[in-house]
Amino acid sequence: MKLDKTGPLEYSTQQNQMNILGFWIFLGAEIMLFGTLFASYFTLENGVGNGPTGAEIFEIAPVIWETIILLTSSFTIGLAVHAMRINRKNATLTFLAITLVLGLAFLGIEIYEFTHYYHVGATLQTSAFTAILLTTLGTHGAHVTFGLFWGAFIFLQIKKRGFTPETTNKSFIFSLYWHFLDVVWIFIFSFIYLKGLM
Amino acid sequence: MEFFERFAIPHPSPLIYASMVGIGLTVIAIVIGLTYFKKWGYLWREWLTTVDHKRIGLMYIISAILMLFRGGVDGIMMRLQTAVPDNTFLDAQHYNEVFTTHGIVMIIFMAMAFIIGMMNFVVPLQIGARDVAFPRLNAISFWLYFAGAMLFNISFVIGGSPDAGWTNYFPLAGTDFSQSVGVNYYMWALQISGLGTLMTGINFIVTILKMRAPGMTLMKMPMFTWSALITNVIIVFAFPVLTIALLMGTFDRQFGTHFFASTNGGMDMLWANLFWVWGHPEVYILILPAFGVYSEVIATFSSRNLYGYKSMVGSMVLISFMSFLVWVHHFFTMGHGPLVNGIFSVTTMAIAVPTGIKIFNWLLTMWKGKIRFTVPMLYSIGFIPLFTIGGVTGVMLAIASADYQYHNTMFLVAHFHNVIIPGVVFAMLAGLTYWWPKMFGFMLNERIGKWGFWFLSIGFCLAFFPMYITGLDGQARRMFTYSAETGFGPLNMVSFIGAALMAIAFILIVYNVYYSFRYAPRNVGQDPWDARSLEWATHNPVPEYNFAVTPEVNSSQAFWDSKKNNHQLFKEKRSKIHMPNNSGVPVIMAGFFFVFGFSFVFSIWIGVIIAALGIFACMAYRTFENDHGRYISLKEIEETEKKYGGAK
């Protein structure tokens, strides 16, 4: 295996470089995926039928908390990658762990939010608006859930194997994924919640 | 017992019972055959677990041909049913199922698989790579496609086929009007195979961008590789739209949401829009690789370099971009007014320009050439006029006001078969014949191949040209029958005769495989066609590692230059070669996906949960696995090379 010693470890092999490029392309596909969800959301936003509108069901407090938590977790995953680059294993693991805990907290609040919607009568079946709202949020939430497992597995691998071209590569790609989820959330926050509340 | 009732066919007929028996017997025969000849281990080691792009490509192509026959039988049944007025061979419900499955099978499981198979086999060879960027992912792509295809194909014996057309417009496809599980099958079969296609897209973009041989800049890539790159870019941007549309459709049908319903704020037009935002780029996903094949074949058999390389690339880039800007032309009649229709009419016609450039470039490639009429070249020569007719009728359809009269008629059916058959099917047959020696080390018989070509071409003209006329005479598509007074009878009979000739053509093509396998000479050498691009610089059939030494490239036709212009392809010394390990995870994971899809179709939630856990377990296994691949030793390479008798 050819090792390129000049760049960071996660870029060191050709396979590593291809993994990262491939993941960027995957994120391109993910942009289309969420883009389609947003386009459908804007189309169906007013299709409330007999159900409630966004302004009637959105609660600002949990949304603000979700935003703060997810933004912070995006910062901590950045710190984890930085610690990895300067070869600090324990710091990396700590920041990765903090990221995952924050992700879990985000998910907890989102579950609370969903039960709230259920109690105010905004379920998947209520109207086209509630369905696309819950589908968009749910798709993002499912991505976060998937990310939690993925991140936990990477945590275990770094713990066991230390920094290798593989583990650093995986961590870096995971950080891209996590930042991406954060960006999507910013769009959800702006164009679903803020727009709906206004 | 109640549990099993859901699997019953809602609308059975002797034909379906006969197919059930047929499928059952085939499966038993395969199992007994494999056991008797002790081939289970071979099948598992060499094929089911393979990550070799060549074998995956072959599996795609074999599946595509099987699907071609499934879809072809559907097509023949349709033409037989409409051959005479008031025919009773099929009833309305069966006819609806047949044209729905014909469309899906041909587009998703035949054409897509064929082009992806062709890309799999050819692209790494054309760029001088050992494999694709993510061999394991490639295997997953194939097995997901296969799981989706099988899921779709069992629908007509378990639970009922989809019956709302391949476009599956809501509310017709909703549970109000389509009660059987057929449309659920549609949703999950497309979802699962679409996931595989998306991964192929990512895989090939990275492969082409990162794994080219030294010296091969982007503008020195062979044209088929260029077409593959652009196709895969379209795949990556188009397929997520389908993913979401299918997800919403599934929710509407199985969880009672109102995305596409006309109650509670839903919008039926949203499905049509999402479907065609994916669906139109999908058309170009099919046709661009075909263009790539023609570019290779025409250059080779005209003994000329491809004319206007840069404008060929430029026109493909333009087509890929514009393919996302024309989807509304599939429903000009939805009533969005002359302004919107006018805009999309103009964008649609504009695509004719880059396509026209390509046609003229192929003609100019033949100019001053030395044309050999081999089977692949015949398909290419037949393609040019037939595809031009299909293309110009496309321009006619793009005129919004006229489309109000063509829409939903046989004119439209004639048009899209006129681009897909001479475009994609001819290209795949040309490509298959052209690269056949690369795949198997012997040639297909030219004489039988030419008979096949003539039957197919004449059959095609007879089958589809009359539809232009009946369309203009008011025959709507998807009608299971018509009365004698309409006067559609004679021309529909001509169509049926054409379809029968096409069936004979496909039988001839299969017979050719058998005949050539038995009688064709095996020592075809390295360059049986006097070809030009890099894939011909290695042996036939290709050894596992493709090239013993990575070639160095100076132009888009490096192999030609090595033959005529003293370009030295192989400069490095041989050394051991790193290869990926085989893995059973992809096929097992696809098995879980199949169970997932099947359980979801019938709302068997326990099966869904177990299968989902299985899928995640496969992913978890993969992330903890420590697999660094293996090396092929120098000794082994020397031996293989000696066996092929070459010193490459």
Add this chain to the structure above:
Amino acid sequence: MKVKLGLILIMMFISSILAGCEPLLVLNPKGPQAETTANVIWISIFTMAVIVIVVITLLIIMVYKYRASKQSEDYEPPHIEGNPLVETIIVAIPVIIVIFLSIVSVKSTYEVESVPEGYENEDPLVIYASSSNWKWHFSYPEQDIETVNYVIMPTNRPIEFRLYSYGPITSFWIPQLAGQKYAMADMVTKINLVAETPGDYPGRNANFSGEGFAKNSFVATALTPEEFDKWIDEIHSTAEPLTEEEFDQLLEPGHLGQLTFTGTHLEFAPAPEGEHAGHHHGTSEDDNDNENHSNSLIIK
């Protein structure tokens, strides 16, 4: 060679059939809208035929002149990269054709979407055409009658069809009078047309809508204005009124012959336009309470 000749023969065969003795419905228009589209179709056929003939001629020349069997053994085809002039020409010609057809397309699309020329100032006859599985219901609010599976209209008067559906998307089509338009459940679409010659014209739903689709057709009859008025009077003296129960029965999936009623279903089941847009109309009673909500719906 035979292919090319064959293709040309086929082309000639096609055009002779198109122009042949018994004209095809679409090319045998009986009103200005269908006439516009028929003219556009002819223009496009001729333009496209030129392209097809040019391509086939070039192909024949290339294949005939540069076939290997005609050339000497040692002929080496030259390496030609491309020529800016030639490439400009092969871009320019399609561009010019596309620009020409774009103008034709946009202009004719505006024409067929609006009231035909010469009839702009006349008061249009409004007919609601709604589809249900697998029938067409025609309501004449002005004349206060309703028909099923046939529609009668006066000649030389603009007709405004307002289309919607009780179920799947359907496409309203009378080939000899005008092109298609979809009928959908949550909105009303419009076709403007004029019939200029009295006669019976076949009409149908052209968009696949399930099991009974093939027989989802109707007859459109154009009568002179005097005969049309006579027909209206006749119906008012003979036909039964349409009740809500009866209409609900008519909506049941199946096929019906031609039926005639006085009164229209619009009175108790309004079309999905204006304040009724975005509603499902199979269950009109249930929806009545919620009509305020529907005002807020914006369905484009």
